[in-house]
Amino acid sequence: MKKSFFYVSLAALIIFSISFLYYQEKKQRTEAGNKYTITTFSTTKNNYNPENKETREVFNLLIENSSEKEQQYNVALLKNDSPLGNKKVKIPAQSRKIIEISDDTAQKITRDSRDSFKYEAKISWNDNSRSIYKKIYID
């Protein structure tokens, strides 16, 4: 067997194998990433100051739709387990959306609250539902 033939054959075999592994990993990670919906708060902060509008972000939600089709999400907000209201949100495929709370809504939520309360978002889509919640402290 000629040396060059050995090298070329071996190189072809190895390059094919490693390329195959690399491609498979990328494909699997992409496919795995096309399955989920992530429901989170857009910030981990908890303190709301009615005088400071920027702190309103503590109420904001972030929903990521990683699937390959547009999804409609129903977002139900609760305060200390009492409903505050509902909102429907459409999020295109493979994108994320921040659902902001208006200043009026934030003021409305925190009215009659003392130091803190439980703020919850129940998100449902198709046959799925999920809830996230945080303790909001009023400054």
Place this chain on the structure above:
Amino acid sequence: MEIILELLKLNFALIFLLFLPGYFALKALFPKNNFFSPAGEITVSFGFSIVISNFLMMFIDRMGLKISASNVFLAFLVFTGLTALIYFKRKERKKSVKNREINFSKGWMAFFSILILSIYARLIYLTPKIIPHTTDSGHHMYWVQHILDFARLPDYGIPDVIIGEHIIFAAIASLSGLGIVNALPAIVLFLINIFSLFAIFLLAYQLSKFWFSQKNSFTIGLLAMFAIGVLYAISSPQAKYINGGVVGNMMGGLFIPLSLYLFAKALERKNQALSALGVLFIGNLAYTHHLSTFVYLYVIAGLFLAFGLFFLILITRGGKIKDFWSKLNIIINLKSFLTGIFLILFVFIIRVPSYLNPSAIDTAVGSPSKSTRTGMELSDLILSTGPWRFFYSVLASLFLFGIIFLTINKKTAINKFANKFFYLKIKDNVLAGISACVALAWFWMIFAMSSFPDLLKIDIPSGRIANYLTYPSALLSVIGIFFLIKPVVKRLPQVAFIFFFLIISTGIISGSADISEFYPENSKKESEMYAETFKASQYLKEKTTEEEVILKDHVYLPADSWVKVFLMRGYERPLSRALLKRYDDPVKDRETCTRDMIAIPDTETGKNCFEETSTKYIILRNGYDTQQFEKSENFSKLYASENVVIYQKN
């Protein structure tokens, strides 16, 4: 298009860093002497490239230069260019020496067939779980990412990791620009494993040449490659370790047989420079994996003991000291000595391996302190090695003791009979004896370390040592099979064929006995969970600060050790709930907060732990130990995907 570009970058980086430097350095050292077959040349080039990468990168770092893509590229370009220049200059001056490696076309076809089967077995296993997720790989890639982020080699501060486990990954990731949260770590380990198969083939071939004809030796080499490449392809320390990211062991699996091969080749060709290269490879191993180096040093001690006994017996039976010295001088000589001096100076001037401190040495050497370190029972050792391999290794040992007997025996009648019956072709008795000692010492020394650690003052888990029997048992077992079959092949070919078929079938059954364990039933679901953990880690990276303490769960959260690779906030961060049995350590006092904060967060113990550790975020697998957090008023749930949740302490 993007994938094609990435593949081009990946393959370029691999060839540029894992083949060219070693190839031209080898050619520069031996410009006209073609010691190696093509398989030998490429395998030694691969190993040499890893050695060069390690030493060159440590040197660059010591000079204060950044480990950036451009510096890596330039450094390797200069090195490869210089060595290529030296090679071409020396090639002009020196006369060509004929390559005495005979080509056996059919044999090389068999080589490729075995290689294809070996690669196939590994690809089938690796593909469903190729997304990086295992514990060891996460730990190692944290340090690789550290090198990429800071463009400097890290000061580890702990003896558990060594620089040689990370440099080559960092160099390839840096040069290719592809990062490490992909198949790159597995690909590098896959290559190391494949070249380990070549190393075993070469070592088996080389050692056998001292007992048999070249053709028969080649057959033994092929059988060894089959035994290690196809049989037991998945179990530790092979494909399972590729997937597991067990870098150090895999490097040991390459460099131990490769350096033994270089020493054997040096003896065959009477070339001291090849020995010096073997010493350099041992030095590289010392910078790569302390356990492999530790095991290898014991093996070398066993080897010298075996040599010493062999030579003593030879001399008492009329052998000449001159013969003994001429062989020893090939291994122990000025070139090897100077290489050793270079390595010692490198340690003191450039970089000290992280484990070279008294406490680390104290941990490994001494009387076994735990039940897992007091030696394995023979039955467990046989199971761990593989019953088939173990049986034929014991058989081979008897045959090799027979070889040693023949080399010291004066009774020519016995020698004539044995040579004729087993088709032996011993040209040099001393070399035949030495090579038998190598094969025997490699296996039996590790056997002794696993079975009688107290006797040898070893305080390391015996199961980990026993893993090192994989390669020597592959080598020995095929030697045993060859000794059994060869006498029958020419005399009773049909019987030999049936015999061989039975032996190989039992080998396949034994080698694939636990294969069903290794193939995941629901790999797609697992891949989704890994991707979710990566996403959650990314969220924590973006939304939390460096000072905020995070706790993760190693027990149930998939790909949990990769959380630290995303966060890059310290090797010990995030905090981690370990496997529950770890908390019941009879020897060491273990903290229990990481367990209690997840198991009993609302109790006094749990609350005290939260206060003590300042833990603010807990990342868990959804539905696993999450009930206590869902019911509690003390925690918020900030993040939820299908399989991963993040809680925040209120």
